[in-house]
Amino acid sequence: MDWIRDAPFGWTFAFLFAGAMLRANSTYWIGRGLAAGVRNSRFEHLLEGPVYLRARRLMDRWGILAVPVSFLTIGVQTAVNASAGISRMPLARYLPAVVLGCLLWALIYATVGMAVFYAWLALGWQWIAAGAVVVGVATAAWIRHRRREGRPPGRGD
Numbered sequence: 001m002d003w004i005r006d007a008p009f010g011w012t013f014a015f016l017f018a019g020a021m022l023r024a025n026s027t028y029w030i031g032r033g034l035a036a037g038v039r040n041s042r043f044e045h046l047l048e049g050p051v052y053l054r055a056r057r058l059m060d061r062w063g064i065l066a067v068p069v070s071f072l073t074i075g076v077q078t079a080v081n082a083s084a085g086i087s088r089m090p091l092a093r094y095l096p097a098v099v100l101g102c103l104l105w106a107l108i109y110a111t112v113g114m115a116v117f118y119a120w121l122a123l124g125w126q127w128i129a130a131g132a133v134v135v136g137v138a139t140a141a142w143i144r145h146r147r148r149e150g151r152p153p154g155r156g157d
Contacts, residue, residue: 009110017106020071024081024098031085047086055079059087064097071101072108 038044055076059066070080084094120128 012114013106013110016109017102020102020105021098024077024102027078027081028085028089028094028098031082032088033085034082035086035088051076051079052083055083056087059083064089064093067094067097068101068104071105 034047038047055066055070058070058076058080062069066080067084070077081098120131
């Protein structure tokens with residue numbers, strides 16, 4: 001794994017930036033396609049989910065700044081980019097905003113993110129496996145809790 005530790009900052013930053021641009025722009029274009037295909041159909045309700053509504057509120061509040069700000073948050077980045085596509089945000093406004101967001105995201109992950117990653121690797125494989133198990137159990141417990149929370153009362157809980 002020495003090749004990971006020896007990765008120059010510039011290459012790491014460029015790789016993360018390119019990946020973020022690919023993902024964000026793909027999400028934007030998928031959003032544009034969904035808007036065209038789902039409007040006035042029986043699937044239109046899919047555009048009213050809680051994450052999409054949260055993204056739309058962020059877009060309404062921050063406008064074009066919602067796109068780069070979303071790269072500094074957890075949980076709404078994809079929804080904001082899809083929302084920008086669904087709302088047909090003009091490319092002349094979207095592209096500078098997404099470039100700024102991807103630059104910020106790549107900078108954070110190429111510095112702090114990679115430092116955490118290297119520290120995690122230094123712990124050894126047994127701690128990585130234990131961490132993965134803890135994250136998996138916590139995720140399963142959270143999903144189960146959310147599903148129970150959404151049930152109507154009196155269904156045998």
